[in-house]
Amino acid sequence: MAEHHHDHNDHHDEGFWRKYIFSVDHKVIGIQYGITSLFFLLVGFCLMLAMRWQLAYPENAFITQDQYNMFGAMHGTIMVFLGVVPLAVGAFGNYMVPIQVGAPDMAFPRLNMASYWVYFVGGVVMMLGFLTPGGAAQSGWTSYAPLSVLAGKGAFWDGQTMWLLGMVFLITSSLLGSANIIVTIFQLRAPGLTFMRLPFFIWTQLVTSFLLLLAFPPLEAAGILQLMDRVAGTSFFMPSGLVVSDVVQDYSGGSPLLWQHLFWFLAHPEVYVLILPAMGIVGEIIANNTRKPLWGYKSMVYASIFLGFMSFMVWAHHMYMTGMGTAISAFFQATTMIISIPSVIILTAFFISLWGGAIRFNTPMLFALGFLPMFGIGGLTGLPLGLNTSDIHLHDTYYVIGHFHYVVAPGTIFALFAGIYYWYPKVTGKRMNETLGKIHFFGSMICMNLVFMPMFAMGLAGVSRRLWDGGVSYAHAQEVLNLNTFSTHGAIGLAFFQLFFIFNFFGSLFSKEKADDNLWQATTLEWCAAPSPPIPHLNFATIPEVHRGPYEYSVPGHNTDFLPQTLKETEA
Template structure:
């Protein structure tokens, strides 16, 4: 039955016709990708709004924010935030951003949409699982947000949910009962969603590649999604059991994380023997890979966008891929650096310190390959490439501060200060966001058949780039001065002189945040009234630009799947199209370059 003639016949599965099947419970990876993007967009707006509230409070502690009391019954009497409400907002900001934005947008959204197209497949192999993956994630988001309206509001324990603050129930603070349970249910569901997603991503990459698409011919973005899904598979599989045990400590009275002999309000708590460090170990075993789950897809997207706009291939495709892989492997061996002062054996601290420092090497290789590839490029400046270059700048800035946190001795001074907050906001917050923006400006024409407004894109970039530095660089200074994080106000005397710097940050955050509305406007306006896009507006090479229509048809490639003849980034060549040849084109080309 396997004769060659049947080879490229696409089995026709008719596109769905009903509205529900088309737009709601769709099995089409492209629709699911867009749904993920929409979810991330809603989540990022919520998360950003929460950060504004926090920033205003940190700058001007007694400032009454009009209407704030509507958000919480007890959290804001007279519209002034209470300490517990500040912590609740902070926890929700972090949880929403880390899980529902930084994981869903670059990985689940773009990955879903473009991985199958970039490998030349009709869809993912398990479309029902894929649909479930989104809807479970969506419900997880609803569960998380619902905690604002249940009991005493959401949990205040921070996104890390350290036990026993998280395990003893409402006695430890408002939201530590039902809030924590809802948080843990939401995260456990999120894990299920991402595990299903990872299953699809891995099998798509391994099994669904079209003729000629060998692994080394995969674009860097596909590689990064593949590597990320391998990380997700193991990381989320560890967080889910931890969440289950945490839920049981609440609802079934077990003592997995709740130690014995805790005295709260003069009452000895009815638990015994639970291990608080156990939670930290399980959480960070997930937590550190999670950082790379957020950033590696960004690296892949940025490489993909840059290479197109540099009009030359990367210095080495393989070295980049190996470095992504090295990051993924090392990310499991370094999680203990979050626990240097947690009472873990000091020898373990050193043991975790060295792999953490070694992770600098693949990161440096990645940056140097990017920089080295820029040399001699014919760089095009547009919103997508600006954000990609901004990503590199941010990644460097956020990366070097990792030197301090990788060493237990310097970590003594910086642990739990704003230095840490600045570090991770730059390297996994802003950098990952820039990756999302770069991907959006780059792929929007393919996803919606219309171009985004370039001028608005550049305005958005300038405010975001300068704004991000203005917000997050000072965080490092605050940390050096010993400003502890997760404080709603600064009562210790030595921190009070730092308040003006906080006020500066708040203003920068508000301005930068408003600039994001430009992006939002651009997104919606271009969706409906943007200039119609051609099939390949960036003169790019990979398969997503070879689809017969834009946006791609239901089965991506129409009647015939493409065959792949070239490595992914054949730029700087002489071909009938100009300086590039598409992966799916059988044309023979030659490279012309100046001698260095």
């Protein structure tokens, strides 16, 4: 356990390897997660640029059809499993959870290190797929059987096999990490830090960790079964009598639909894994920059728990087209409408929190504010997809691509940017440049909408997703083909504005000025009780004691507008 480990470590200096590479300090591991996942986000972004260029000018055949499939599948996989989740949970969770709960480290520091390295290996295995003779996986991030089982089958090593192996590593890593976060939050809270005094960010990390812990095992099992279908001749997901190019395949008795069920049983909770930590970050920043308590903190906590619970009961809304029958379909339509309620509660609470606040428009706050309408658009456009009748038309069109990207790109990614700008001074002791930050925000805000808004129109016109030619060969797509070029130009603009971020991120490390320990004048423990950066292996000079709720801003009758959680009643 953490305490034991620290006594041990204080006595002697660690060498380079133990300090920076195989460290058990949650802060170093958080930074490792952060750097690795940002790198993967960049890789996923570059694959996307190649796809977008192809879609805008299909006549040039910039990439081949096989490459388009590969880039699409790997863009999705990389963004979700190697980029956003490791950044939101692995980096932000790892770094901030122990400090915000007033603990010297995670509950299981060695497990924490193992979780990072298993993730790293999973990433390498995934990327090795590109080096196989047939190239990386081509069956979408969803890997539906029978396509995925047949793809490149018989090759000694190939992309789909590497994808499955990679997933096994990534899932294992998430399981180790989420168990650690749960135990840390339950067991290592500082004296006085009751559950209703936890920052909202901690609540979202807790619910997220439960989702990872409970939803991933079925996919891990399913991944191994699909691997068996590919390499050991089993037929878990392969039906009898399947004919491919006039040849009857040697499989019998399996169920392709079983894969879809097992996949979406993970993947729906997974979308809440992508959004909950984002909401947590936005909550911290809104409270801090409106100088007000979060409006409806308790209802937000209960809404998050309810959201997590419900997220296990909606998965088949991805499968309306499989002929599930009206009773089952009615059930999943109802649960899907119900699960939108907690999201609406949280979003509404954020908007009400803004009311009457003396808002500070710094870069973290701008990104947090940008998140609100973008997530709103993403969420509301999901409702027609949750209803069977409208989904028959919209299923597998660009409307779906537009919908979920509003949630994960200008939604989650904006929240993650907000978190980086907000906590960078805590982690590095340096401030990021505000002017560059604002250019980054406004440029990204405009370009994100140029990229994704046209996709709704294309989808409503019936253009399918996963098309190499962007719809050129379809009569019904002709009217909207020009939107492909439009969207691609938006993506190039988006890439341009990210340069300001990259420059700011690395450049600020060399800034001479040291950031204040509590430069945002915040109330939570990472700001009011720990130096910037926090002390190696201990975080705090002494373990803090907590005397009040997380967001006591602008409390009447005091001469400061914030009361740190460590402030005693008698001192206030």
